[in-house]
Amino acid sequence: MITVTINRKKIELEKPVTILKAAGMAGIEIPTLCNHEMLEAYGGCRLCLVEIEKMPRLQTSCTQYVTDGMVVWTETERVVEARKAMLEFLLINHALDCPYCDKAGECDLQDMVAKYGPTTGRFAEGKRRHPESFEDPIIVRNMERCISCTRCVRMCSKVQGAYAISMVNRSNKTFVEPFSGGKYDCEYCGNCLTVCPVGAIMSRMHRHAYRPWLIEKEVDTVCSFCGVGCSMVLQVRGNSIVRAVPKKGAGSNKGLLCNRGRFGYDYVGSSGRLDSPMIKRDGKFQRASWSEAFTFIADRLKKIKDENGGSSIAGIASGRCTNEDGYVFQKFMRAVLGSNNIDSVASFGYAQAQRFFEGIFGQGVTANSMRGIPNSDGVFVVGGDPTAVNPVLGLQIRAASGKGVPVVAAGYMPGLMIFATSRLIPRPFTETALLSALVTELRDIKGISGKGPFDILINDIPSVSLGEAEEVCGIPSEDMRSAVDALSRMTNPSIVIGRDILQQPEGQACLLLLAALISLLNSRIYLLSELPNEQGLVDMGCLPDMLPGGRHLSVESFRRRYEEFFGVDIPSNPGMGIMEMIEAAHDKRIKALHVMGEDLVYNMPDSAYVKAALSKLDFLVVHDIFMTETAQLADVVIPSLSWAEKEGSYTNLERKMQLVRKAVEGKGMEEWRAVSEISKLLGFDMDYKSSVDIMTEIANVSPLHKDIAYADMAGGECMWPYKGEPLRHGMSLEGIEMPDKGSLLKKPEKDRIYIGIDKPLFHFENLSRNSAALSSIAPEPYMNVGKALADSLSLAGGDSVSVSTGTGSLKLSVQVDPDVPENSIMVPDNFGDKGAYTIMKWKMNSAIKAPVADATGVTIKKIKRAAEEVAV
């Protein structure tokens, strides 16, 4: 026990902390500018100087640790004078343009000078001049205000791991500059904005738009740009969001945000938002009243159901919608329309992977607290770049790496490359070779402990030597060997899995190999989740074969429970998956499609095919916030509300349920409310007054969500089963096919260029096209290409190319990245008609009912400069 006395107050501590912390615990405030709870100590601003008995010099309380018997004084004349002197020093080269500065009102320096500082200055010399920099589209730098506390630099390098900015020059000429010069060219997380105590680094998005004291409302909510579900605060003035900021210390993100969350909200106020229901008559959309639209929909659906049966109608839900939307929608499909044809894009990977691992290891096995990553002793990442798909989860991996934890990165993940201790980049679609070699080696090293059914299965996996794998996947044996060494030393590792691992011909085998790896290493599983409520879609039964609460339709007792609750029978046969629906629409096997917030044309592979399929429908209803390409094809479009305009809940990839709160009024209608209205017209009464009523119903009927209420979620730690039934164990190995060695060692076709989907950090599906901020950071579609392929095509960074397949052609700018797998190009799917999905052919993998990239001949032609065609 350590006893320290600060200003006569005795403080007892278990372990030594800094004086600043100890004082904080005792409620004694010591001013500081360079210290920040998210950053390591710096000791630069010298504002927190205190007097310690028996020490001649004043000491900085942020760096000095308490020792037993230490006596500290924080308000002696000497300390007060020193503090005043530091503030006077800080002001001599500070712009003092508070009346004009956006930070005024929430500026640490301003507050401190008002509280402790000198009232007049004695500095008679000229101040440092440094013109404000507007070279960046998002961030404005005013280095006349900078006080060189380096919080931004420490945040950028030590926490974000982006290493984008640095202090440059010395002395009073020191300032912060991006390495890239004027434009930041960084990850645009904006976490530097969070920590800047003054107005030196600020967002341009709300420049001069408000004053901190003019914020009328601060709404605690959850970000909607990926499955991490960061806690954030929307600051509102009038009916518009002026700023999105992280909530100090809250949520899984603990004060961090990524660029999408921080800057992407501006689509909410976009002028392109739908503001009225639209009915298409004679090929043209006409504005309609709500009741007109609902009646129109109900009549058409009723007619189609009566003539062709419920199974001729299908519904597609969206991971952007809330749990409440999803629950009501699946209820509508099943109970009102009598169809199990309900699915979403979660079935492109997330839902399948989860189902597979839960089948083996038990329910909830893929839902782990993100904080577990930096606390594990090793990380294995495969199938996607976590720092782009789930940026704040990616930071946990970077944090682990920063602590010296080995990180094995398998696949193309630019955001982790400098943090990975092993970088294994296989040729396109040869992950099976890599994974089976790792399993073979680790099986030998670790041995199979038990005789459980899965252990037997692991033993049956064909042995693949490192040499055989190298032959196929192209990774040098010694690199795989060192990865095996690293993996074999891990005792509580984390395995992070992205959806790319499934979207290949041997996706099923990849899952089995990963399950073997998970079992051999005894690791925690994290599934990357692109959508804010992807887990919620699964939990709410927006799947063709699952009911809310994660049980299969075929479980008689479970189905009965819902039938009793709904008061109607539910069809017992599983419905169609999303890919089947599109095929069925194409073949006219389904007549009507009800789409809740998904832009199928651009968020599904092969846009032309999807478009053709949707055009063949007798009836298409689309709920959306924008007139998307899919909405254009609809017969009726119902404007819905964005995440910032409604109440509800999201379930993140940790299976944590969090509240989505209304910040501003929208002109649309919640999906659940619109669906309930249609339902009423179809003779099924859904009398929900608010989202609370729906959650109450969910808590009543779903065993996973038993007794969960919004009040529980507000605490931020509501992971299902919060009060629910215990989770089921796994070990259902039914339907797992053992791949043969030949299929594990399939070589990529020689001289063929593969297209991979790049998941850029700066975009979110095709929605982010409506964010001016995100579009200004990344306005252009591009293709990433490896050095060898670029050289063979005479391409250099910045070149324009035309990429053509049998399906279409795209104009893209070239970015050369040596880490792109051999013979492949990575193209983002976020630019609407300029996205990868418009030129990619896909086929169904019947085993996992997910789309798989199909062989397509790719031709890359250089534009502008010498237009020589390179055909492959």
Place this chain on the structure above:
Amino acid sequence: MEKFLLRNIENPNSTDINEYIKAGGYKALLKAVEMKPADIVSEVRKSGLRGRGGAGFPTGMKWAFASADPKKPRYMLCNADEGEPGTFKDRPILEKNPHLLIEGMIISGYALEAEYGYIYIRGEYPAAKDILDAAIKQAHEKGYLGDNVSGKGVRFHLYVHQGAGAYICGEETALIESLEGKRGQPRIKPPFPVNEGFLSKPTIINNVETLANIPYIIEIGADAYAEIGSPDCPGPKLYSVSGHVKRPGVYELPMGITLREIIYDHCGGIRGDKKLKAVIPGGISTPILPADAIDCPMDFVNMPKHGSMLGSGAVMVFDETVDLVKVCYRAIKFFEHESCGKCTPCREGVGWMRAILERISGGSGTAEDIDLLIEVSNNITGKTFCPLGDGAAMVVQNFVKNFRSEFEEKIH
């Protein structure tokens, strides 16, 4: 006194390893590798050697701290970032007697069980860098460096790293940051480099001259070494004398010799036999002394009793013609330029002092300016992150204390 540090430097081929060996070089190394590492550490401790970089910290004690930390590997660093204005004492060793430093580093590396050594040399010494590189190559060829030093199975590799011109990188933790490829700024202490230094491993940093003393201690033994110079601060010392003396240069003299002896006996007195006005005895950071205060023994123990410090032993002599306000201004301009920018008082305060001094020196100062100058300097003193800012404040305070009238004369 017999020269040791500057032994051999009159020889035009002094940098050649064969010449160095001919003059008795590398004998100490051969003797040292027959000793136990711990015995070398206690020998250095017994010798009373103090660090020659300026602070005068007992070298043996520093070594003992490092030896006590079990973490491995350890690194042996040589601070050759000789940047203190007025100081050029290490340069003759680096340029004329590089093998003495290399021998000292190998012995130190062996004593401290460090297998890697780095010489961090200031970027403004390009010739010395080339000379050291060539000397290291020769030492490798002779088997004094490498995986099997002198056939004794001792491992020691030595590299030269060039600084990029920052004064602050002479501060040991800033030097380590710079060596690691980072921005040269001092680190929070503790942890001290002896426990967590280069690459977070135990690291011993010694000055060039300090390391050059090691072979001598081994050669003549700690007891004989302790007999040289002042009792509490023994050994030979290099004094770099500049300014208005007849024979400026680097002098190897025993510790504790008086300033007067250096100026008048060894450097031939004041140029043109003018009157002496002031002396800065140990580099620009040490307090300036008036002409009547030069009977002080030049060592780490006695100088503080006489109102100054030994520092690096860089003696700057000013005769009666010198405008000391201008000297003060020029010194502070240097500190402003070299302030690393990390902490507030140094970054902002030193520039402020420069601005006031510029005014006074240029004749547009006001009566209040001298007091303001002192207040600003007081606001810096004791509040900075590292000694750089303190040093600057001290310069101002001592110039004003000893020569206030010169400042007042500038104000009309």
